[in-house]
Amino acid sequence: MPIALSRRFNHEHVREYQDGDLIFNEGDEDRDLFIIQEGTVQIRKKTQQGELILAELLRGDFFGDMALLQNIPRFASAYSVGKTKVLVLHPGGFLLKIRRDPTFAFEMLQQLSARVKVSSEKFLEAVLNGKMTNEVAEDILNSSSEVLSRDEIK
DSSP: OOOOOTTTOOGGGEEEEOTTOEEEOTTOOOOOEEEEEEEEEEEEEEETTEEEEEEEEOTTOEEOHHHHHHTOOOSSEEEEEEEEEEEEEOHHHHHHHHHHOHHHHHHHHHHHHHHHHHHHHHHHHHHHTTSSOHHHHHHHHHHHHHHHHHHHHO
8 A cells, every 4th residue: 555645745855866776775874764756666685696676666655664663774775767756754754754644654554564464475485385494484483473572572
């Protein structure tokens, strides 16, 4: 579910990119959240086998949420595909937006939930098709439950 753009944002924090421009690089320390206003963004991760496209995001989709919400370096790189325009929310502006606009927060949660569902389906498919060993699958599941347990304790 894309984020409704028209009624929610002032447009002073807009950045424009051309085809193939780097928006942020894996490992960068910034914490901005980006919402695609026009165009397409690819999220790419470097692996031992080369670069892997994790997602292709469209108008209304957001990215940069992992660095913002978990206060960690960028997990992957983001590149524009074609001419792309994004709204940029700095951490303070993001928190203010969440407080003032609960619908925005709900739309973000819907999108995050949809992403978890897709990731879970891909994970299950990889396990069922033998593309992932049971040992790796157990490690992933155990690390997920550890995160939940730690969060429940806080």
